[in-house]
Amino acid sequence: MPIEKASSNIWLTEYLSEGEIYQYLISKILLQEQSDYQNICIVELENKSKALILNNVLQSSTADSHMYYEPFIHVPFIHNQNPENILILGAGDGSSAREALKWKCVKKIKIVEIDKAVITSCMAHIPEMSKGCFKNSKVKIDYLDARIFIKQDEQKYDVIIYDLNLKTLEKSNLLGRIDKEFLLDCQSLLKKNGYMCLEIGEVPYQRNELFLSKLNVFKSVFRSLKIFSSWVPSRCKNISFVLLSKDKIIETIPIYDVNLLLEKQLLDEPSFLNARTYIGLMNPAIFIQDYEK
Amino acid sequence: MPIEKASSNIWLTEYLSEGEIYQYLISKILLQEQSDYQNICIVELENKSKALILNNVLQSSTADSHMYYEPFIHVPFIHNQNPENILILGAGDGSSAREALKWKCVKKIKIVEIDKAVITSCMAHIPEMSKGCFKNSKVKIDYLDARIFIKQDEQKYDVIIYDLNLKTLEKSNLLGRIDKEFLLDCQSLLKKNGYMCLEIGEVPYQRNELFLSKLNVFKSVFRSLKIFSSWVPSRCKNISFVLLSKDKIIETIPIYDVNLLLEKQLLDEPSFLNARTYIGLMNPAIFIQDYEK
Structure with missing residues (x-):
């Protein structure tokens, strides 16, 4: 394929694994x-989209931000059904708040x-991501370490979105690693019927003990867990998210109900996820079903 | 990530697009x-799997062959419900026949x-793909150009699997390009309630006129079309398949019926696709739903 x-x-070069670039x-x-x-x-x-790169790891691109953030935000919102009070850990380019405001x-x-x-860099150079959300009157920003924030916060939330890229965290000096203590603090901030959602990268398709041990940390704090995945071309990965709840998560909300809910709630037409797509996300491959057990 | x-x-280097390697x-x-x-x-x-590469394009790997071939074969079989007579165009490493024999x-x-x-190379060097299928008494191999075969064949089939990689075809002198004449010939070999299934690579997530014009060739010959996708790590792509029928394709067969069918039919436990996974595959993102219209 010539690139004349x-x-x-x-x-820009990223190692997807030890044997893949x-x-x-x-x-x-x-x-x-x-x-x-x-x-x-x-x-x-090259495809004319713009992208945010933190510590040499591509975070998001204007071309396919919706393929990442619509599942990430709308799935926990659909399960909550009436999310009013939202906590987002990690502002990124504003995409998560943009979707939540819909x-x-x-x-x-x-x-x-x-x-x-x-935030200031993204507002200046890729405002099409945040679409003004950082200035929205419903949005308040605290410039603080997430780990410190959750220790001192006294509010309760319907949904907590953990939007810090784990691969970037590993490369930087940022705190906020996900351990049992951190998850317990988050869990204590959730209202009844509250959900926490976060990215877990690409789920290994062969049984992987290290990955299982990470999932077990989630399972030790939350009563139930669901995994859903979305192909994100700019990341060149099938990205998975984990949905966490203190209560039992309904396996799949009926398509009819999801349709009604989205029609009633969404201020803007979705471009990636509708009720059918939600059903698709909730019914993954066998190896993912096994990890959920 | 060190590779010490x-x-x-x-x-081995592949261009995924003009701006991606x-x-x-x-x-x-x-x-x-x-x-x-x-x-x-x-x-x-590097991950210890073995892979077949034709004209410098990776076709399949022993690590994730099931993530490609279980959807590819089992989805048309599920829709037919009782496939007895199967035509496979392109033997490859034998994975398609291996799945069909289940x-x-x-x-x-x-x-x-x-x-x-x-066939002889794959039987010698990656027999774990074909698992003896080329020697199975139900399997007959014709060493012939697919385009010539379908012109002269007089049998009728429940399912036709087109298992020739389009990217490889473009790079080689092989005939068998997919045009209207070829599709009409295939269609004429299908029994009532027959299905044809083939890979169409990665579906562009932004409206793409060239891709639409290719789909329109399918639509001009077959009454209905469904697209389903599977993440295939060794190809580093979200691979899509198209299911074609002379009749109207049922949008999604109920999960209960798929469960019963697979329990009754499968000689071997699937490792990627069960009834839930099938439901997932049938309910894609909005941009894929739009292409199906």
């Missing part, structure tokens, strides 16, 4: 800076972000 | 030969393969 017309020859062509660097916490880079890719019932969104530079 | 312990430094580490080359039709390569990958009701499988060298 390519506008640059800058390839994924490289993508960057046509233009829009911002490159070192904040107090991490390396922030905003680029234009729900009529949402009254308050608290964003906790340690690195103000991420 | 890597057993080799041979990286996927490379994987090959620890050992088991076979490399030029047949009358194509370049055949069988390798061991169904009790299957009486005859005809494989059409132009390149005998693919």
Whole structure:
């Protein structure tokens, strides 16, 4: 495949595993800076989309942000049915708050972000991600470490979205690792019928003891757990999320009810997930069903 | 991610698009030969799996062959409910026939393969793919061009599996391109309630006129079409398949019926797809639902 017309020859390289490399062509660097916490880079890719890169790991792209954030936000919201008070740990480019604001019932969104530079950089260079959400009157931002925030917060939430990329956390000095103590603190902030949701990367398709032990930490704190996955082209991965609840999670909410709920709640047409897609996400491959047990 | 312990430094490189490269580490080359039709390569990958590579394009790997072939074969079989007579165009490494033979009701499988060298090489170097299927008494192999075969064949089939990789076809001199004439010939070989199924690569997530025009060729010959997708790690892609029928395809067969059918029919436990997974596959993202219309 010739790249005769390519506008640059800058390839960003990521190791997907020890034996796999994924490289993508960057046509233009829009911002490159070192904040107090991490390396922030905003680029234009060869397909004309823009992407946020933190510590050399691509976080999201304007081309397929909806393929990541619609499942991530709407699945826990569908299960809660009437989410009013939302906590988002990690502001990122604003995509999670943007999706949350599509729900009529949402009254308050608290964003906790340690690195103000991420928000200001994204607002300046990729405002199409946040779509003004950081300025929305329902949204309040606390510039604080998530781990400290959850120790001192006294509010209760319907949904907690943990939107910090684990791979980036490993590479940086940020706190906020997910351990039992952290999960217990989060769980204590959930209202009745509350849900916590977070990304868990790509689920290993062969039985993997390390991955199982990580899931067991979730299972030791929350009564039930569901895994759903979405193919995210710019990450070159089938990204999985875990939905956590103190109560038993209904395996699949009937399609008719989901249809009614989305029609009633959504202020904006979804572009990735409707009631049928939700049913699809809730019914994964056998190896994922086995991990849920 | 350090690769200090890597057993080799041979990286096979594929362009996923003009701005994306996927490379994987090959620890050992088991076979490399030029047949009358194509370049055949069988390798061991860094994750210890073995893979078949035709004309420099990875076709399948022993690690995740089930993630590709269980959906590919079992979905059309589930829709037919009682597939007895099967036509497979392109033998590959034998995975498609292996999956088809798991169904009790299957009486005859005809494989059409132009390149005998693919079969003999795979039988010698990756027999764990075919699991003896090429020697099974239900299986007959015709060494012939698929396009010529379907012009002269007089049998009728319950399911036709088109298992020739389109990307490989483009790179080789093989005939068998999918055009209206070819599809009409295939359609005429289908019994009542018959299905044809083939891979269509990765479905573009943004509206794509070229892709739509390809789908329209299918729609001009078959009455209905369904698209389902499976993440295949060794291909580093979310691979989609298209299910074609002269009749109206039932949107989703009820989970209870699929459960009963699989219990009655399967000689071997599936490792990727059960009734729940089938429901998941039938309910894709909105952009795929739109292509199906």
